[in-house]
Amino acid sequence: MSAFRRFASPLDLRRFKDRLATGLITAGGITVLVAILAIGIFLVGETLPLLRLPETLALAKLSPLLFGTFKAALAALLFAVPVALGAAIYSALFMSPRLRSRIKPTMEMMEAVPGVVIGFIAGLVLAPWVERHLLSTLMVIVWLPVSAALIGVLWYRLGHRLRRRLSLASAGLWLVPWLGLMMALALWLAPSLEQLWFGNDLPLWLERHWGLDYTTRNTLIVGIAMGFAVIPSLYSLADDALADVPAALLEGAQALGASRWQSLWRVALPCAGPGLFAALMIGIGRAVGETMIVLMTSANMALVSANPFEGLRSVAAAIAIELPEAAPGSLTYHVLILAALVLFLFTFIVNTLAELVRQRLRRRYRLLGGK
């Protein structure tokens, strides 16, 4: 306690604390940087012995893993990008602010669901269900967007009075029962259609007629499960980028006679484009690095095939499964370390790129008179 007596006035003490805090934060930052650098150096050092081996061997082992990683990421993004971007555009530009203030935190809370839980549910519950009801699943995936477009057309034809009751700003609410109804319709129709067209067993029919193999845990399941994991962060970043588009721009566009649709396509999207790109990059980074979901839903087959109903093996999952058992110094061990290095570099670059683009965007908004 006597140590603090040295400070003559409270001001000195505060200055000392400030300096202490700054020092600690700087030290923390430097430690993190050094740690990241050390990870990189360790990985490179452990990979070097591979150079003594014929190069093609490591490549042959690694290429199915890289292929699987990007196949999984692509599947997840195909599922997540339309949903997340659509949701972000709607909630940032059309939704009533009161509703948005509730929906957005809820969506962001989805991010807190651990990957292992999503993987567990998708691998043990969803995958066997989809295998038994493949046509139902595919029909729901195709039918839901179509039915959303359908209700859009219907809404446009509605009378003025009804249209005011079902306002666009609260469409998020009254669409839910409609989509639920359409989903029930698809699920109800699917078994009879399967009987009619596919001999009651779509996987078997696919295999007989098109030679497409079906495994219980496959790319489709990975896409759905990992899509769910990627949607919250994608949505949240895209929504921020769109909501921060300076209001003056949109108002100006509408004052010049642009429709909502025109101001969305011609003003909001190009303006927020870098932010959306950054969101996409973060989504890719997460999808590529995600481990548990892929491990539990992908069947871990080191295949190179474009078939969406076959399994895959991703770099992250391979490291998680094999590394604990690989003998240090063996070929498998070094190949896994090389895979880890590739993964590390990729996510590092993607995340850095996203951050740079976002900084540029923030500067652009400031110039345009936004926040």
Place this chain on the structure above:
Amino acid sequence: MKSGYLALAKVYACLGLFAIALLCNAPSLAQPQAGAVSGTLGATGSDSMAGLMLRWSEALTAHYPEVTLQFLAGGSASAPTALMAGTTRLGPMSRRMTPNERDGFTARYGYPPLELRVARDALLIVVHRHNPLQALTRQQADAIFSTTLSCGAPAPIRRWEELMGPSQWPHGRIALHGRNLASGTYGLFEERALCHGRFRPDISEYPGSSAVVAAVGESFAAMGYAGFNHLTPAVHALSLMTDSGDVVPAEERTIQSGDYPLSRYLYLYVNAPPGHPLPAAEAALIRLMLSSEGQEIVRAAGFVPLASDELERQRRLASLEAS
């Protein structure tokens, strides 16, 4: 504010005193008591043997309350590394040491490790419990799981129809399930069932045998391989047909005698300098493993006990080393 710092200082002082007290006490805790067998044994190795090691260590503690066994399950490959580094003196392995690993040990210590066979295990080829298939020839097993056909099958088998004729159920492609690349089970199956060939790439791989069995139990068209101790009522194990046409079921008798082709020993490697007696606690553990009680534990853990003549041979080997 200042009272806050004071409280913090008190907490640190207490922690410091506590740490000092711990340090002073620690040596007296670890000191062996003369007379009784005591001490902490460390073992590192196979994780398929983790359950067995746990049961053995419980029995050991029941006999000698002063002895505890700490087992680190890092896979069979971790045992030679730990033995060589000197972090452990006991290395249970679900496969034999490779000549490389043995040479590394000998180069480090000047004598080879003591190799004891402690139990028998087998790999089973399993199908869904309602699957009518009963037996496979070795060529068929190879044709189903490999791309290389090293065992001499004429063509790969991809569909159930090719295996059982078109009138039999199930139909369609055989969905294959197996273990991950680095596991001992994968290596053993590749060596024995595929005649050193290579696996097909489209086998679903799981990080544990129980997961394989669960996946096969879920699907009618599935086939997989797993360790003997993971057999559940959801699946049934296929018999294997030898070249002479005998059908060998996968059961305790055939695994013990070695007639079932996919069977193997489980090993314990001990860092035992020749001419020196083993420490009392280690000798007690090995005596227990090779006793009839220890072999009963082997059965309870889902593995197969050694045949009596083999057991006798291992006991002689162990006591020779201990004397």
